Amino acid sequence: MTQLQALTNVKAHVLGAARIGAQRELKFAMEQFWRGEIGAEELEAVGAAIRADNWQRQKAAGLDFLTVGDFAWYDHVLQTCALFGALPGRFGFHPAQLDLKTYFQYARGNTEQFAMEMTKWFDTNYHYIVPEWSVNTQFGLHAERLLAQVAEAQQYATPIKLVLLGPVSLLALGKEKSADFDRWTLLPALLAQYKKLLVCLQEVGVSWVQIDEPYLVLEESKARLPQVEAAYAALQSSPVPLLLTTYFETVENLPALARLPVAGLHVDAVRAPQQVAQVFAQWPQDKVLSLGVVDGRNIWRQDVANILTKVQDWAKARKHLWLGSSCSLLHVPVDLASEHKLDATLKSWLAFGQQKLEELAFLRNAIKGEVDQRFLAAASQARAERAHSARIHNPLVAQRLAQVSASDAERAQPYAQRQAQQQARLNLPLFPTTTIGSFPQTAAIRQARKANKQGQLSQLDYLHAMRAEIAEAVAQQERYGLDVLVHGEAERNDMVEYFGEQLWGYAFTEYGWVQSYGSRCVKPPIIYGDVYRPEAMTVSWTAYAQSLTSKPMKGMLTGPVTMLQWSFVRDDQPRSATAKQIALAIRDEVVDLEKAGIAVIQIDEPAFREGLPLKQSVWQDYLNWAVEAFKLSACGVRDETQIHTHMCYSEFNDILPAIAALDADVITIETSRSDMELLRGFGDFAYPNEIGPGVYDIHSPRVPQVDEMVNLLEKAVQVIPAERLWVNPDCGLKTRRWEEVAPALQNMVAACQQLRTRWQGQVKSAPSLETSPSF
Numbered sequence: 140m141t142q143l144q145a146l147t148n149v150k151a152h153v154l155g156a157a158r159i160g161a162q163r164e165l166k167f168a169m170e171q172f173w174r175g176e177i178g179a180e181e182l183e184a185v186g187a188a189i190r191a192d193n194w195q196r197q198k199a200a201g202l203d204f205l206t207v208g209d210f211a212w213y214d215h216v217l218q219t220c221a222l223f224g225a226l227p228g229r230f231g232f233h234p235a236q237l238d239l240k241t242y243f244q245y246a247r248g249n250t251e252q253f254a255m256e257m258t259k260w261f262d263t264n265y266h267y268i269v270p271e272w273s274v275n276t277q278f279g280l281h282a283e284r285l286l287a288q289v290a291e292a293q294q295y296a297t298p299i300k301l302v303l304l305g306p307v308s309l310l311a312l313g314k315e316k317s318a319d320f321d322r323w324t325l326l327p328a329l330l331a332q333y334k335k336l337l338v339c340l341q342e343v344g345v346s347w348v349q350i351d352e353p354y355l356v357l358e359e360s361k362a363r364l365p366q367v368e369a370a371y372a373a374l375q376s377s378p379v380p381l382l383l384t385t386y387f388e389t390v391e392n393l394p395a396l397a398r399l400p401v402a403g404l405h406v407d408a409v410r411a412p413q414q415v416a417q418v419f420a421q422w423p424q425d426k427v428l429s430l431g432v433v434d435g436r437n438i439w440r441q442d443v444a445n446i447l448t449k450v451q452d453w454a455k456a457r458k459h460l461w462l463g464s465s466c467s468l469l470h471v472p473v474d475l476a477s478e479h480k481l482d483a484t485l486k487s488w489l490a491f492g493q494q495k496l497e498e499l500a501f502l503r504n505a506i507k508g509e510v511d512q513r514f515l516a517a518a519s520q521a522r523a524e525r526a527h528s529a530r531i532h533n534p535l536v537a538q539r540l541a542q543v544s545a546s547d548a549e550r551a552q553p554y555a556q557r558q559a560q561q562q563a564r565l566n567l568p569l570f571p572t573t574t575i576g577s578f579p580q581t582a583a584i585r586q587a588r589k590a591n592k593q594g595q596l597s598q599l600d601y602l603h604a605m606r607a608e609i610a611e612a613v614a615q616q617e618r619y620g621l622d623v624l625v626h627g628e629a630e631r632n633d634m635v636e637y638f639g640e641q642l643w644g645y646a647f648t649e650y651g652w653v654q655s656y657g658s659r660c661v662k663p664p665i666i667y668g669d670v671y672r673p674e675a676m677t678v679s680w681t682a683y684a685q686s687l688t689s690k691p692m693k694g695m696l697t698g699p700v701t702m703l704q705w706s707f708v709r710d711d712q713p714r715s716a717t718a719k720q721i722a723l724a725i726r727d728e729v730v731d732l733e734k735a736g737i738a739v740i741q742i743d744e745p746a747f748r749e750g751l752p753l754k755q756s757v758w759q760d761y762l763n764w765a766v767e768a769f770k771l772s773a774c775g776v777r778d779e780t781q782i783h784t785h786m787c788y789s790e791f792n793d794i795l796p797a798i799a800a801l802d803a804d805v806i807t808i809e810t811s812r813s814d815m816e817l818l819r820g821f822g823d824f825a826y827p828n829e830i831g832p833g834v835y836d837i838h839s840p841r842v843p844q845v846d847e848m849v850n851l852l853e854k855a856v857q858v859i860p861a862e863r864l865w866v867n868p869d870c871g872l873k874t875r876r877w878e879e880v881a882p883a884l885q886n887m888v889a890a891c892q893q894l895r896t897r898w899q900g901q902v903k904s905a906p907s908l909e910t911s912p913s914f
């Protein structure tokens with residue numbers, strides 16, 4: 140390190156900070172505002188305090204820029220639409236008069252208008268609001284909020300780098316409202332507003348604009364090179380230098396991007412280290428090159444010694460080198476210092492948002508020739524300890540893996556035979572009704588769990604409280620007349636964290652919150668070692684629920700791919716290896732549920748599609764091991780046991796062969812918002828097993844009417860044979876209130892009964908409606 144050639148122009152920055160607040164202040168404030176408990180002024184004050192905290196942290200760490208513009212109400216894509224007056228006209232609001240109350244309606248819907256759609260932000264568990272583009276889209280500039288934030292940040296007397304979602308990504312991430320409209324025709328009008336904004340930003344003294352174009356890492360962006368070139372030619376006149384910013388993967392079109400008239404480029408050196416050498420060769424020497432060297436997607440303490448060696452290599456003769464987080468710190472928790480229960484050794488292996496700022500400052504200083512030896516030694520020691528720690532490797536897992544054979548990932552007989560056996564056992568009516576698993580996570584449930592965690596509610600009292608919730612959920616479902624019941628997941632804080640808490644090899648945090656969408660957060664557990672299930676995780680709850688009813692009780696588990704995808708994963712072995720370990724743990728649980736007499740078991744895989752690599756060219760390898768992991772978890776049961784899976788938030792049509800290869804007896808999917816369009820793919824593909832297309836959107840408080848659902852089901856029977864159709868909502872009901880759930884499910888059962896009456900005579904071998912199986 141001592142031979143490091145001192146580079147004076149090296150700077151350190153972050154691409155963005157988490158905005159939910161170290162203690163989820165923003166979540167609580169937004170929800171209070173929505174309930175009418177606080178006013179806009181109070182809510183604004185919470186936002187300002189979070190921004191101030193972020194800037195103070197950046198300044199205290201000694202970063203060279205304060206990052207401004209990363210704060211957003213609800214979502215940053217929605218915020219960008221508001222900035223450019225590009226919110227859908229169907230709400231009827233004037234873009235210049237958007238107070239917060241009005242603004243939130245776009246994200247949450249109102250009595251007249253559906254909310255704007257929400258979808259996954261690249262391959263993360265963050266969801267953004269999808270812009271709506273149509274021939275009526277008009278743009279304006281409403282930068283008051285943003286400029287006010289610049290003014291707030293100016294009191295820290297540190298250069299300001301403003302983050303802006305770029306025009307190409309903004310358009311690309313939206314959807315066209317009609318098939319004959321080409322969104323790219325909007326580009327010139329949109330660019331005119333960006334240009335205006337850039338002038339304003341220069342006037343108020345912004346030093347740099349980080350213009351985020353994550354779209355440029357997707358293969359589909361290749362075809363959009365003319366638009367990219369046109370956009371950045373138009374912004375060439377920007378009076379503020381632009382840092383063209385990409386992350387999550389290698390950029391497409393690198394040679395062409397290297398010729399764009401922008402002042403700097405940021406690339407993700409964590410996710411795409413293989414492209415760094417090319418970027419160095421192609422990106423002009425006299426421009427800024429920002430390398431994302433500190434991982435914004437994971438929580439491991441960086442091997443700073445190793446990064447330094449590389450950067451030293453890379454940086455030779457390059458004058459303007461910046462070191463950054465690989466992407467925004469939106470995807471990692473705020474500060475490790477809040478964690479008081481994590482064991483000291485494990486804690487020393489981790490870095491959350493705050494620690495990443497410190498890593499960046501350390502690296503910048505070291506390249507300038509000022510190496511903080513203590514920091515370096517501590518980081519190297521933690522890395523070395525982790526590499527050799529006994530707690531990572533579990534011989535029981537190795538043994539278990541060694542026993543796995545190919546037949547473990549196959550059911551004994553094909554679906555058709557299984558179906559006959561399952562039907563003989565379950566005797567379900569035509570169009571069986573079910574739900575996806577969770578029932579409302581009420582304040583009472585969460586309070587009880589909190590009290591239990593804090594030692595104020597005994598284990599026994601907590602058990603009774605959760606059993607009472609389960610009993611109530613079962614009673615409600617019987618009242619509605621559902622066919623396959625669930626226990627309601629009252630005892631689970633989250634579908635991933637709950638299992639993470641019980642598995643070896645997993646650690647969990649107290650405050651490791653990450654925004655998932657709007658005010659909703661998750662606390663991804665941390666996989667640090669071999670995953671092993673020491674004992675049953677769900678059997679007693681499920682068996683209790685089954686004891687309360689003669690209807691089949693569906694066991695409810697989270698699948699290996701989703702467990703992997705929604706956790707922070709170890710970086711010392713391939714994801715596929717970790718998935719296989721989790722699969723074995725889930726498999727053991729599946730088998731235990733079967734032994735306890737549970738006849739239907741659902742293994743949720745909502746993140747199955749999200750796990751796909753961003754580059755389509757390497758999908759197949761992922762799909763192979765992901766399918767294998769699911770099947771390994773599912774196939775330990777007898778043929779008469781019915782395996783369900785559930786997927787949501789996804790475009791399924793391009794991975795249908797893999798979904799079919801999962802060979803789940805039943806799949807329930809989210810379809811209602813696309814008006815059953817998503818189901819058409821399953822029909823065209825001749826999906827062979829049973830399907831429950833969601834007949835209503837659980838993200839909206841609106842109670843669906845019987846007719847709407849009959850309508851959707853009529854569409855579904857056009858595509859899927861009636862005897863293979865199930866009836867269910869789009870997803871779990873945990874974010875809803877009982878007042879919404881009860882009428883919604885009653886209507887759903889009523890809709891289903893209409894269909895049964897109509898179809899009863901027309902389907903061969905349909906069982907009678909009267910017989911009820913006994914469990």
Ligand SMILES: Nc1nc2c(c(=O)[nH]1)N[C@@H](CNc1ccc(C(=O)N[C@@H](CCC(=O)N[C@@H](CCC(=O)N[C@@H](CCC(=O)O)C(=O)O)C(=O)O)C(=O)O)cc1)CN2
Pocket residue numbers: 264580582585586588589631632633634635636655656658659660661662705873874
């Ligand atoms: N991991 C994950 N990813 C997912 C989903 C999911 O279910 N899980 N679903 C999709 C959509 N995303 C979602 C993500 C989060 C929530 C959600 O409801 N989150 C809850 C937190 C869930 C949780 O962990 N709850 C804990 C802690 C609850 C809590 O805040 N307790 C209060 C006390 C209780 C109170 O006053 O409310 C506190 O600590 O102060 C519990 O139940 O034990 C929230 O933000 O409110 C919903 C959907 C996609 N990705």
Ligand code: MET
Pocket residue numbers: 575576577634695743745785787870871872873
């Ligand atoms: C995001 S998928 C959710 C599945 C889970 N079983 C639930 O009902 O909440």
Ligand SMILES: [Zn+2]
Pocket residue numbers: 575745785786787788869870871
């Ligand atoms: Zn779901």
